[in-house]
Amino acid sequence: MLALLFLLLPHLSSSQLDENERIAEYHKRQHKWPPAEAEFTPQTPGWRNLHTRRFQQITRIEDGTAKYNGYMSTVHSALLAPNFTEYGWALTKGPSDLVELLLARLITGINREDTPVELPDADQGDIRDEYPEELPLMVSIYGLHQRVLDELLPIHEAWSNTKLIGNNAYGLRVYRNQSNLQMHIDESATHIISSIMHIGHDPDGEPWPLVIEDLHGNTHEVFLETGDVLLYESSKCFHGRPKRYNGKWYSSIFTHYYPADWNPKRNEMNVHYRIPPGWHLQPEEVVEDLDELIVTETSFKEPGCEHEWCALKKTTKWTMPQELQHGQIISSDGVIKPLVKESEDEL
Structure with a gap:
């Protein structure tokens, strides 16, 4: 199926990641999906809601490379990167x-x-x-x-x-x-x-x-x-x-x-191992009123909104x-x- 997880993804440099080994490591670390509330860093309701919506948007991306890159950035930001200040x-x-x-x-x-x-x-x-x-x-x-x-x-x-x-x-x-x-x-x-x-x-x-x-x-x-x-x-x-x-x-x-x-380099592989095993699958349930998200390498945009970013409304x-x-x-x-x-x- 996904014996080798894409070649030359921006986050992977020149390495190759075996998908079966990645999934095994995911389970070894006892990860679950969706993430528990306590996993979000920091554990503020607004931060959690912001990234829960972004994860839902990523599940609907059809291009595999773009979808994986979307998970990489969002998992790092929402769950794994420590915060050093109150507001960022x-x-x-x-x-x-x-x-x-x-x-x-x-x-x-x-x-x-x-x-x-x-x-x-x-x-x-x-x-x-x-x-x-x-x-x-x-x-x-x-x-x-x-x-x-x-x-x-x-x-x-x-x-x-x-x-x-x-x-x-x-x-x-x-x-x-x-x-x-x-x-x-x-x-x-x-x-x-x-x-x-x-x-x-x-x-x-x-x-x-x-x-x-x-x-x-x-x-x-x-x-x-x-x-x-x-x-x-x-x-x-x-x-x-x-x-x-x-x-x-x-x-x-x-x-x-x-x-x-x-x-x-301490967080690079941790991010890979935190992405869910079924990341490449399309969701069975459709979330209503969810804006389309496009990921190009590490850049994000929402083409359906003015200036291609919906949060600019408020x-x-x-x-x-x-x-x-x-x-x-x-x-x-x-x-x-x-x-x-x-x-x-x-x-």
Whole structure:
């Protein structure tokens, strides 16, 4: 039947997984499906309801590869990935001198015709005219990546109350007109505690929200200005920019960290073994009013809804409060709090 479970799935790298062995391991671990309420992490009703609906949507996907990938991301997010914070995201301010330096590099880059820009995996050079306008470009920050990681590290450690190791700083990524980014979670091995530090955007462009689900099942639209930092548990909380951007350019830098005691590969096989044996079968019972879900590798969209994401019908919209200072955060509860470590000993 499924002697070998697909070749070269994104989550499997170049490995092959024997389906019979996978099912045997599932039973050995005494897993059950659907998951028990106590398995959801965290055990908030909203988080459980959010992912129960997503699991129901995944059962109706007909393409086998897409369906398995949908299970991989959702099982990891809903059941296996630990959470480090109460809500999974927060807003704070970045270091002003670093932001000013990056903004200067950005403005210089987008105004110079000979600025080195590139797409991921593309050669250096001025290639802006060779790619469709909606694809993002990169403006070099000339070796500042480690400085970004180092200066933002204390913010991430204080927010997560966890000793962290920097994995990478990525950017400056420059989105262009009609760009969008479908909902997804990030690399589960290394992108655990992350941030988006917004550097700048076309002043004549339309506001462009980052959409993120919190750990209580609520969906938020976050509008960032220069120097604003969105902290988020990036391999835990689904996020993206499903609305298309109307403007010339929009640029941020992304940082990713993982806990110092983290084993980057410890969860990979656990996710495979948690997917139910009958994952490839279509459900006998049809859930009414369940929106279609399409999974492409690690990206999720709901084509039947506006902007291809149904939760956008009801969101909480956020901009940085004017009274929030550097060293403070705000999240789903709307309360401004100091960004401090709970225990120096733990870090």
